[in-house]
Amino acid sequence: MNLKIKNLLTLAAKSGNLVSGDGICINYLKKDAVRLVILAEDASENTKKKFEDKTSYRNVPIRYCGNKEQLGNTIGKSSRTIIAITDKGFAESILKHFN
DSSP: HHHHHHHHHHHHTTTTOESSSSHHHHHHHHTTSSSEEETTOOOOOOHEEEHHHHEEEEEEEEOOOSSSHHHHHHTTSOOOOOEOOOOOHHHHHHHOOOO
16 A cells, blocks of 8 residues: 555544445445545455445545555554545545555
8 A cells, every 4th residue: 555545544534534334435425425435455346346336326436455454554443345535635635646
């Protein structure tokens, strides 16, 4: 995981601009409150397909980054498969650091 992305995710989590977990992320997507979705590279194919469909329908960018353990550790939690950024500024900054 890119150090810049890791730092931005940590800041987003500390500032309350990030949510994690399948159910919560889906609820925020339905409310149009998500600006970026990040999935762990080791997420199941079913989870990948589900969130690719939901983000595509709502025109929300989706990226793959790190594994479940790395995502969880970055935001100060246990293993996480999915996180969603709710702030436009954080989302734009993070997207700049993906290739």
